[in-house]
Amino acid sequence: MNAFSGKTAIVTGASSGIGRASAEALARAGFKVFGTSRKMIKDVPKGGTMLVCDVTDGASVDALVSTVLSQTGRIDLLVNNAGIGMLGGAEESSVAQVQALFDVNLFGVMRMTNAVLPLMRRHGEGRIINIGSILGLVPAPYSAHYSAAKHALEGYSESLDHEVRTFNIRVSVIEPAYVRTVFDQNGIEPDSVLKEYDRARAGLDALLRDVMPKADRPEVVADVVVKAATDARPRRRYTAGKAARQVSMLRRFAPSEIFDKNLRKQFRLPV
Template sequence: MATTRQVALVTGASSGIGKAAALALVAAGFTVVGTSRDTSRVAPSGGVTFLDLDVTSTESVTTVVQQVIEQSGRIDVLVNNAGLGAAGAAEESSLAQDQRLFDVNVFGLIRMTKAVLPRMRAQGGGRIINISSVLGFLPAPYMASYAASKHAIEGYSESLDHEVREHDVRVLLVQPAYTNTEFEANSLRADSPLPVYAQQRHIFDDMMAAAIKDGDDPAIVAKAVVSAATDPKPKLRYTAGPTAGRVSTLRRIIPARSFDKQIRKLNRLAG
């Protein structure tokens, strides 16, 4: 049944940033469909309808997008939020683990994007909002694969935005900093830990736990998502919160050598 209200589809909406974004879009007047890998574990929340989705499965992605179109007749906003974290030295993770991370964070996003684009072009517009990170433009020692996945999302999004803009479709990025979610608990741990990295890995783990505990509320990121979904003249990139904004500015204005030293200092790296 077609609806006159704008429809938003939010992946990974059962908790954290995805849940906050879905609820904020409901409050902004959207009909919102959220997804989770297992909706039987998701309690009803704030007017969001949930569907099961595995972003690593093309069949699952196609089925969910078709369900939304059949039920609502349209998809105006896609929020690609589903993702995995990963921690550990790059040498410590197997190639299979790195591929799993990319299959969710990058190829899952691409699957969803390819599935909704034909409908958005046919209806004469839409917005695809990809949840990136400040690690989409920063180096991240002991999170190399995760940072690489976010760098890939940045390049894909900006390039695609140029391709589809003439069809009144925009591809936009939201860049959070550390956010107070279950990110760390749900992150992949390196499957081949090496003693040579053990001490620095523990330092990183402690630093990450503290940063997330003191991180931004997911509602701050959700506010940026709503802005990306509703601004009459949207920006390509939305930094979410004051920390993300400061880091983005510093990245642009600080000389490369000085920035490199600061990264090492913040991560307590020798040399």
């Protein structure tokens, strides 16, 4: 029998992209998987069950957890993947818009985590995997608010891991770079677009057109999710994909001036 048969996993934002690939990979690994999306979908991930959940709504989160518990009696793994993107100059977004971004990308994670932790503590074990970003390690231009949310997620996750390790619960962050999904197309457009950033916006659009066809497939990240979920000694951070590993290494070992210069060059900004 598969070592993970009988274990239950919840994957938020599982209708497409990384979430869908992760749900299917975990099902293949033996988990009983419940994926979530804000609206019910017909094309469910292979091997999984889809449920409706809005991570910005506490009542919706509680209803999801209750439904899963009623069917399985346990929750062993939570993959917090639901999120939205936002690209643009930092001053192009209102505080209200940034709050909406944080409500999904950070506070949504906290709502889901708070809902499952008491169950994991009573059970005496559990794993929580948060889908972060290499931008949570290396901020890039025109992603100030998204990077801020992912930086906050990194700090929250590491602190939480220290707190719950006593209960045999571990928390990990997955850090992908560019991934071929519809994530960017579904992101928030700045609500106060400024003409002063038009040239930079055009350069960013050109960069994305260049890199996205060569970006990692969601399955690359999903494989790392399964690794984090099944490692006997899970790490707090996992990079996902070649580009993310390279950026992480450069951030650690390259002189800051050289790293800064290369980053600006990549984003086609004056060096």
